[in-house]
Amino acid sequence: MPCREVVVGDGVENAVSEQVWSAEVYSRNARFVSDLGVGVVEWLDPKPGERILDLGCGDGALTQKIGETGAEVVGADASASFVEATRARGLDARQVDGQALNFSKEFDAIFSNAALHWMTDGEAVIKGVERALKPGGRFVAEFGGHGNVAAIRTALRALADKHGIDDTLADPWFFPTADEYRGMLEAGGFTVDRIEMFHRPTHLPRGLTSWIETFRAPFFDAAGSRADHLMSELEALLSPQLRDRAGQWTADYVRIRFAARLA
Numbered sequence: 305m306p307c308r309e310v311v312v313g314d315g316v317e318n319a320v321s322e323q324v325w326s327a328e329v330y331s332r333n334a335r336f337v338s339d340l341g342v343g344v345v346e347w348l349d350p351k352p353g354e355r356i357l358d359l360g361c362g363d364g365a366l367t368q369k370i371g372e373t374g375a376e377v378v379g380a381d382a383s384a385s386f387v388e389a390t391r392a393r394g395l396d397a398r399q400v401d402g403q404a405l406n407f408s409k410e411f412d413a414i415f416s417n418a419a420l421h422w423m424t425d426g427e428a429v430i431k432g433v434e435r436a437l438k439p440g441g442r443f444v445a446e447f448g449g450h451g452n453v454a455a456i457r458t459a460l461r462a463l464a465d466k467h468g469i470d471d472t473l474a475d476p477w478f479f480p481t482a483d484e485y486r487g488m489l490e491a492g493g494f495t496v497d498r499i500e501m502f503h504r505p506t507h508l509p510r511g512l513t514s515w516i517e518t519f520r521a522p523f524f525d526a527a528g529s530r531a532d533h534l535m536s537e538l539e540a541l542l543s544p545q546l547r548d549r550a551g552q553w554t555a556d557y558v559r560i561r562f563a564a565r566l567a
């Protein structure tokens with residue numbers, strides 16, 4: 305549900321080492337992401353008639369849920385495939401870089417689920433959100449916090465080191481602590497009503513390989529003909545921690561959830 309790493313402007317996702325999204329693959333492998341985002345929609349508490357931006361809307365599943373409350377919702381994502389999938393639900397969606405939002409005092413609230421960790425320039429995101437909100441507007445979101453998917457990231461970094469792959473491909477995300485992010489919000493002009501960080505072990509219904517294919521394909525693209533071998537190595541490294549005796553994979557997710565508002 306991302307708004308980063310993608311060149312926008314000409315409508316083309318330009319990527320060798322970049323994350324490229326397919327709404328179809330995402331919906332097959334990652335439906336749990338929007339299912340688990342229902343709690344943060346409750347924090348948003350959308351009201352009929354409110355104009356709300358869903359930042360990093362992905363395939364629009366939660367955008368639609370927000371719209372069903374009677375709010376006037378707009379999806380935003382850097383991925384053309386996600387924007388198309390959101391529009392296919394009959395919703396308004398814009399292809400934008402979340403780190404360069406150019407809305408002005410337009411929204412009553414900005415919502416985001418599982419997307420802010422893809423936007424490594426967190427200050428730029430907060431600046432754009434501040435500009436886009438009306439006075440008193442709310443910013444309510446959930447994303448990965450410090451330590452998120454640490455086992456997976458550590459194993460990918462070890463493999464990058466061993467096989468001479470660029471380690472920024474192993475670990476491209478922004479996972480701050482709650483204290484750090486609170487400070488960033490306050491520096492950006494927000495009052496933070498609630499912020500919490502919590503562990504949420506997350507079952508991967510289609511296994512580790514599908515998770516990697518969905519969220520970290522560029523690392524394996526860089527491995528070229530060694531990709532299958534590296535995937536086996538990755539599974540062997542992570543199996544003791546993330547795979548149970550029945551063969552089920554569970555990732556070590558850590559979330560930050562917050563509700564903030566402008567004066």
Ligand code: BEZ
Pocket residue numbers: 418421447448452453477519557
């Ligand atoms: C997350 O939702 O926490 C996440 C998703 C993909 C990659 C990394 C983290």
